[in-house]
Amino acid sequence: MDISVIIIFLSLFKSSYTSATQGEENNTLSKLPVDNTQTDSRPDSDHESDMSRILKRLETNEKLTQRLLSRVEHLESREKSQQQEILNLHNQLDLQKRQTKSLQRVLNHIFNRRTPLKSRTGENQTASTVIEVKSVEKEISSGLRATEEHKSSQRIRRAENENQVAFFATLSTDIQHAGVHQTYVFDHVITNLGSAYNNHNGNFVAPVSGTYVFSVTLLSVYHVNAHAQFLKNGQLVTRLYLSGVESGHDTASQTFVLQLHKGDDVCVHNLDLDASLGGSHYSSFAGFLLYEDYSSSAIVGK
Structure with missing residues (x-):
């Protein structure tokens, strides 16, 4: 028999024997009980660790939410007080505007009369302007005095009503x-x-x-x-x-x-x-x- 044929025959026999042996080993291993303790323990541990981290983050987020809500309430309270203060400032500003307008009318009156005074007879025109200015000033002072008297009477009335016997x-x-x-x-x-x-x-x-x-x-x-x-x-x-x-x-x-x-x-x-x-x-x-x-x-x- 040719040597090359013998070599081929032996190779085929070895390959067939190896396949059969591995198949038997696989069948044997598949019949044996498998211990999943080690393989399953690691995923369960990782799952518990993940849950713990999630719970901690939830607690942290809840605390942060409470702090933010408290801060929002504080800011809303400050906003209300600031709005009231702004309203008071607006009222004061309106009062100042009215007083400024009254003074501006007096100044305009004086400046409007200033140019004609140079071309006309000065004494009569000056006397007329002075009288008009004094009239406006008198009106302003009367208004201020009436306001002060009203405030004073209110203070006295409040004081009188404080003690009822x-x-x-x-x-x-x-x-x-x-x-x-x-x-x-x-x-x-x-x-x-x-x-x-x-x-x-x-x-x-x-x-x-x-x-x-x-x-x-x-x-x-x-x-x-x-x-x-x-x-x-x-x-x-x-x-x-x-x-x-x-x-x-x-x-x-x-x-x-x-x-x-x-x-x-x-x-x-x-x-x-x-x-x-x-x-x-x-x-x-x-x-x-x-x-x-x-x-x-x-x-x-x-």
């Missing part, structure tokens, strides 16, 4: 066996602006200095006379007398005006021993602030 109280039940110099307590309070009247001890204490008006009306018990007096800081101001013995019931009323300082007190006292006074809301005590004393500049200037 007025009270009105009545006696709900009869008073029996009152002692000498006992204060009559008008217990039923109807009005008490400023809370200056005390319905527990019957005293009114002036909260501010000023001129006050007071009024007292008393009713006697049936067939009983009564004497009372009105006191300011314990000093007599006026007296009242009720003749109940002769008429059965009697009433007496007085109205008086007093200048009080802050802290002064006024009240109604009994003068008789073992006296009585009619209640049932027939007897009353009232007062109010008529004019406040603004001698303190700190109050007027508010």
Whole structure:
């Protein structure tokens, strides 16, 4: 047999044997259980790491969003205040424009008269121009003075309205066996602006200095006379007398005006021993602030 033929035959045999061997090995490997722990562990770990990074970025973005929202609210608030300030500046600018126009009219009046003065008789024309300028200046000063007076009156009115003082109280039940110099307590309070009247001890204490008006009306018990007096800081101001013995019931009323300082007190006292006074809301005590004393500049200037 030729050697070349033998060599070819051996090569084919070797190739066939190698293919068959590899096929058997592949079949054997395919039947064996495969351990995917190592191959799968790496993708799961990478997935968890990616999720963790995404969550962190979400938290960071949320915090950033909150800061941006807070900043936006702050800027909106500043914008509102700036808009109000701009509005105030516009109002001031309008006022300045009006004043500038008034002054400009005065200047134009002067300059328009200046050239004709050189060609005409100077004295008459000058006198006429001066009169017209003074008239315009007078109008401007009148307007400014009226504005200042209006502002001043507004300040005074505000100061007057700052302290409202007025009270009105009545006696709900009869008073029996009152002692000498006992204060009559008008217990039923109807009005008490400023809370200056005390319905527990019957005293009114002036909260501010000023001129006050007071009024007292008393009713006697049936067939009983009564004497009372009105006191300011314990000093007599006026007296009242009720003749109940002769008429059965009697009433007496007085109205008086007093200048009080802050802290002064006024009240109604009994003068008789073992006296009585009619209640049932027939007897009353009232007062109010008529004019406040603004001698303190700190109050007027508010």
